[in-house]
Amino acid sequence: MSVPKVNLEEKFRQFDDQWNPRIAGEVNDSYVKLVKFQGDFVWHQHDAEDEMFLVVKGRFTMRFRDRDVAVEENEFVIVPKGMEHCPVAEEEAHVLLFEPKTTRNTGNVVNERTREKLDRI
Amino acid sequence: MSVPKVNLEEKFRQFDDQWNPRIAGEVNDSYVKLVKFQGDFVWHQHDAEDEMFLVVKGRFTMRFRDRDVAVEENEFVIVPKGMEHCPVAEEEAHVLLFEPKTTRNTGNVVNERTREKLDRI
Numbered sequence: 001m002s003v004p005k006v007n008l009e010e011k012f013r014q015f016d017d018q019w020n021p022r023i024a025g026e027v028n029d030s031y032v033k034l035v036k037f038q039g040d041f042v043w044h045q046h047d048a049e050d051e052m053f054l055v056v057k058g059r060f061t062m063r064f065r066d067r068d069v070a071v072e073e074n075e076f077v078i079v080p081k082g083m084e085h086c087p088v089a090e091e092e093a094h095v096l097l098f099e100p101k102t103t104r105n106t107g108n109v110v111n112e113r114t115r116e117k118l119d120r121i
Numbered sequence: 122m123s124v125p126k127v128n129l130e131e132k133f134r135q136f137d138d139q140w141n142p143r144i145a146g147e148v149n150d151s152y153v154k155l156v157k158f159q160g161d162f163v164w165h166q167h168d169a170e171d172e173m174f175l176v177v178k179g180r181f182t183m184r185f186r187d188r189d190v191a192v193e194e195n196e197f198v199i200v201p202k203g204m205e206h207c208p209v210a211e212e213e214a215h216v217l218l219f220e221p222k223t224t225r226n227t228g229n230v231v232n233e234r235t236r237e238k239l240d241r242i
Contacts, residue, residue, distance in 0.1 A: 003183070003185065003198055003200060003201065003204070004198075005190050005192055005197065006196060006198070007193070007195065007196045008197075025197065025199050026199065027151075027172070027173045027219055027220070028150075028151070028170060028220075028221055029150070030148075030219075032173065032199075049149060052146065056195070062124070064124065069126050070126075072128070074128065074129045074177070075127060075128045075129065076127050076146065077124055077126045078147065078148055079124060080124065081149075083124070098151075098153075099148070099149075
């Protein structure tokens with residue numbers, strides 16, 4: 001079995017569209033996903049899944065109903081299951097996600113931002 | 122419920138000892154761990170758990186029985202369950218691990234490097 005190493009910068013160069021996560025790795029029941037954020041996403045929650053956001057480049061703000069958390073490069077937040085959140089980014093941010101394979105990007109919401117099937121890179 | 126953000130550099134400043142992972146976050150059934158590598162670890166495997174290694178600072182080599190993989194800053198490897206491996210680092214490397222809560226650092230081996238209970242930072 002091969003064990004490819006993944007270079008984050010190289011993977012982020014492979015796509016341009018925002019809010020469309022790619023699968024970059026598989027660890028047990030979870031995926032490592034890479035996504036570019038810019039602008040406002042959609043308020044949503046994941047009823048049964050925690051979700052980790054690690055900023056690889058740039059910065060974004062995770063909005064919660066009671067406050068905002070600014071997440072800078074080389075920082076991460078873990079959004080606990082059931083908590084409404086909405087990521088927003090003034091400028092493009094490169095973000096690594098760690099979450100269960102079952103996690104839908106827009107959680108309990110289905111709209112034009114929803115990506116039911118993700119590409120692998 | 123609070124959602125603390127985690128700054129990787131700040132967390133790595135909080136400990137000096139090598140090969141002693143700290144728990145920096147919890148995502149569903151997995152932990153995010155931070156560990157400093159230097160020198161040779163121990164050959165081992167995890168029979169039921171994949172393990173992800175992301176280099177935050179420096180570099181290390183993941184040895185497998187059939188080859189070595191050099192992992193640089195902002196690169197990761199995922200070691201599949203059941204595959205023997207041994208991390209080695211000439212100079213100190215700062216590494217983020219993503220793995221199930223049940224994963225023991227030395228896998229199927231128990232020796233002086235084994236850490237059965239990890240501190241949280």
